[in-house]
Amino acid sequence: MMSLERLELAAGLPICRILNGLWQVSGAHGRIDREKALASMAVHADDGFTTWDLADHYGPAEDFVGEFRRRRAAEHGGSALVDLQFLTKWVPRPGPMPPSVVEAAVGVSRRRMGMETLDLLQFHWWDYGDRRYLDALSHLADLRDAGAIRHLALTNFDTEHLATILDHGIRVVSNQVQFSLIDRRPERRMAPLCGERGVHLLAYGTVCGGLLSERYLGQPEPRAGALDTVSLQKYKRMVDAWGGWPLFQELLTTLRAVAHRHGVSIAAVAIRWVLDRPAVAGAILGRRLGLADHRADDARVFTLMLDAEDHTRIEAVLAKSRDLFTLIGDCGDEYR
Ligand SMILES: NC(=O)c1ccc[n+]([C@@H]2O[C@H](COP(=O)([O-])OP(=O)(O)OC[C@H]3O[C@@H](n4cnc5c(N)ncnc54)[C@H](OP(=O)(O)O)[C@@H]3O)[C@@H](O)[C@H]2O)c1
Numbered sequence: 484m485m486s487l488e489r490l491e492l493a494a495g496l497p498i499c500r501i502l503n504g505l506w507q508v509s510g511a512h513g514r515i516d517r518e519k520a521l522a523s524m525a526v527h528a529d530d531g532f533t534t535w536d537l538a539d540h541y542g543p544a545e546d547f548v549g550e551f552r553r554r555r556a557a558e559h560g561g562s563a564l565v566d567l568q569f570l571t572k573w574v575p576r577p578g579p580m581p582p583s584v585v586e587a588a589v590g591v592s593r594r595r596m597g598m599e600t601l602d603l604l605q606f607h608w609w610d611y612g613d614r615r616y617l618d619a620l621s622h623l624a625d626l627r628d629a630g631a632i633r634h635l636a637l638t639n640f641d642t643e644h645l646a647t648i649l650d651h652g653i654r655v656v657s658n659q660v661q662f663s664l665i666d667r668r669p670e671r672r673m674a675p676l677c678g679e680r681g682v683h684l685l686a687y688g689t690v691c692g693g694l695l696s697e698r699y700l701g702q703p704e705p706r707a708g709a710l711d712t713v714s715l716q717k718y719k720r721m722v723d724a725w726g727g728w729p730l731f732q733e734l735l736t737t738l739r740a741v742a743h744r745h746g747v748s749i750a751a752v753a754i755r756w757v758l759d760r761p762a763v764a765g766a767i768l769g770r771r772l773g774l775a776d777h778r779a780d781d782a783r784v785f786t787l788m789l790d791a792e793d794h795t796r797i798e799a800v801l802a803k804s805r806d807l808f809t810l811i812g813d814c815g816d817e818y819r
Pocket residue numbers: 503504505506507536537638639659660686687688689690691692693694695696714750751767768769770771774775776777780781
C-alpha cells in the first residue's frame with residue numbers, strides 16, 4: 484500500500500485525502516467496461532485510495548460499489564471492507580419530503596451498495612425557494628440516529644443555506660463543492676464559515692476534467708466538439724468565464740515550471756494547491772475506471788510541498804483572472 488495522506492472526516496470515518504470520483508462511470512465520459520472497472524477499483528483500494536465518492540444518479544456507480552464489496556468480502560473476508568469508505572449522494576427532485584420518501588431513497592442506496600449503514604450521505608437540493616430541504620434533512624438526521632446512515636453531509640449548498648441548516652441544529656460533516664485554481668469561489672465565504680462551524684469541504688473539479696495537465700499545455704483552444712467527456716466540456720466553460728484560453732495557457736506554463744522544480748506533474752500541483760486551502764478535507768478525482776489510471780501521479784501529491792516561491796508565481800497569474808464569485812455567485816449557484 485502506498486503511503487497516502489488520511490484525515491478523520493468525522494468520528495470513525497477516516498478518508499484518503501484524494502478520493503475516487505465515480506461520476507466518470509456514468510456513461511458520459513467514455514465507455515466503461517464493468518469487469519475492468521471492478522478490477523480497477525480493487526487496485527485503487529489495494530494502493531490506499533480507499534475512499535469513493537458517488538451518487539444515486541451516477542449510472543451504475545452504486546451497483547459497482549455493491550458488486551465490488553461482495554467480491555472483496557468473498558475473497559478476503561468481511562474485515563477487508565472495514566478500511567474502505569463509500570460516500571454517496573441523494574439528489575431528489577424537489578417535492579414533498581415526508582419520512583417515507585426520504586427513507587425509500589436511502590433504502591435504494593443501501594440495497595444497491597450492499598450496506599446496512601451508509602458511511603456518509605451527501606444531500607443536494609435544486610431550489611432554495613422550496614424550503615422542504617429542511618424537512619428532508621431533518622428526516623435524514625433521524626435516519627442517521629436510527630443507524631441507516633453513519634454521517635450526514637451536503638453537496639453544492641451555498642454559505643447562506645449551509646448556515647441556515649446548521650442553525651436548525653442539523654449536524655453535517657461536509658459540503659462538496661467545486662474548488663480549483665480556476666474556481667476559488669469557496670475561499671470567499673464558504674471556507675471561513677466552515678472553519679467557524681467545523682464543517683469540512685470536499686473539492687471537485689480540482690484538475691478541471693483533465694484540462695489542468697500537460698495534455699493541454701501549448702495546445703490551441705479546443706472546440707467544444709473536440710472535448711470528449713462532459714467533465715472537460717463543463718470545465719472548459721469555467722475556463723472561458725475565468726479568463727479564456729490564452730490566460731489558461733499562461734497558467735499551465737507557470738504550473739509546469741512549478742511542477743518541474745518538484746519533479747511532479749501539473750495535475751499534482753493543482754491537487755496539492757487545493758488540498759492546502761483552508762477547510763479542505765479532500766479532493767475528489769474523477770476515475771475513468773479501466774480507461775485511465777493516475778494512481779502513481781496522485782500518490783506524488785502527498786510528497787509535494789509548495790513553497791512561497793511557488794505560491795507567488797501561481798498567484799501572479801491567478802490575479803489576472805475574472806472573479807467567478809461576482810460572475811456566477813457563491814458555491815453551487817451554477818446549478819440554480
Ligand atoms: N457534487 C457535484 O455536483 C459534483 C460535480 C462534478 C464532480 N463531482 C465529483 O467529483 C469527481 C471528479 O469529477 P470532475 O468532473 O470534477 O473531474 P476532475 O477530477 O477534475 O477530472 C478528472 C479527469 O482528469 C484527468 N486527469 C489528469 N491528470 C489526472 C490526475 N493526476 N489524477 C486524476 N485525473 C487526472 C483524467 O482524465 P483521463 O481519464 O482522460 O486521463 C480524469 O478523467 C466526480 O467523479 C464526482 O465524484 C461532484
